[in-house]
Amino acid sequence: MDTKNPTERYDVMRADCPARQILDRIADKWTVLVILALATGPLRFGRLKAKVEGVSQKMLTQTLRGLERDGMVDRAAYPTVPVTVEYALTPLGHSLVDAVVGLRRWSHAHIDKIDQARRRYDTGKSENANL
Amino acid sequence: MDTKNPTERYDVMRADCPARQILDRIADKWTVLVILALATGPLRFGRLKAKVEGVSQKMLTQTLRGLERDGMVDRAAYPTVPVTVEYALTPLGHSLVDAVVGLRRWSHAHIDKIDQARRRYDTGKSENANL
DNA sequence: CAGTATCCGCAAGGATACTG
DNA sequence: CAGTATCCTTGCGGATACTG
Numbered sequence A, B: 001m002d003t004k005n006p007t008e009r010y011d012v013m014r015a016d017c018p019a020r021q022i023l024d025r026i027a028d029k030w031t032v033l034v035i036l037a038l039a040t041g042p043l044r045f046g047r048l049k050a051k052v053e054g055v056s057q058k059m060l061t062q063t064l065r066g067l068e069r070d071g072m073v074d075r076a077a078y079p080t081v082p083v084t085v086e087y088a089l090t091p092l093g094h095s096l097v098d099a100v101v102g103l104r105r106w107s108h109a110h111i112d113k114i115d116q117a118r119r120r121y122d123t124g125k126s127e128n129a130n131l
Numbered sequence C: 001c002a003g004t005a006t007c008c009g010c011a012a013g014g015a016t017a018c019t020g
Numbered sequence D: 001c002a003g004t005a006t007c008c009t010t011g012c013g014g015a016t017a018c019t020g
Helices: A018-026 A029-038 A045-051 A057-069 A091-129 B018-026 B029-038 B045-051 B057-069 B091-129
Strands: A073-078 A084-089 B073-078 B084-089
Touching (some): A018 A029, A018 A091, A018 B091, A029 A045, A029 A084, A029 A091, A029 B018, A045 A057, A045 A084, A057 A073, A057 B091, A084 A091, A091 B018, A091 B057, B018 B091, B029 B045, B029 B084, B084 B091
Antiparallel strands (some): A073 A084, B073 B084
């Protein structure tokens, strides 16, 4: 299953490993949601903000800048008036889509199980509180 | 590629969707690292803390409690002296391993590309600063 | 060993106002 | 429209001390 990789050049468990820095970035909720939102095609800033419910304009800008810097998102500004800006995944960004879709699919598939586990855990705790 | 799912019962883009809450949890750096660390087998608290470099005891405890509550990690305490506590993935936790391994694999595979993109982005910015 | 409890600094992140 | 700049609050997360 390739979960160990003791002979690899990089080890994500190491605090100073470059792979760790990358994981820190992509294991971020807004990053994941933006990637998913752009997976189906380019979007302008406003539409993107509307699609990713709950994101503030500040966090969206910040996330997009980070993804742009890492070469995963392309920013295209058209000199209309008012200005039009479109964001699109680069090939690098697209290569990440499968992985994040995996996360989303897992979330969808296990909502019920997790809800059950939470209820079991919480009732267990409150029962203990009565002892 | 199943990136849209307009007819699905849940939509992760919605702020109040249960799937969003789950994604918020698993799209977290410590969660991902703990899942990876336990993927190869159970670990005691101390060994786990050593393996996941950089995690504080507080964040590790917090992350483990969250995962335990969601039914993804099992906590077993043995009445030795001093006490021995072992953490292991549940079947539910194991079912998430493939997805997070995907993230790690992607990170490993694209370190160089991202480094290049960053240098390009940063030098581009500083050149613009001279205009 | 494996925690819990507490304090505290600092940065994430929201709200608002302003600009090309 | 798509930002940037600013202020300000919240809580993440580290450090430390204490317990079964």
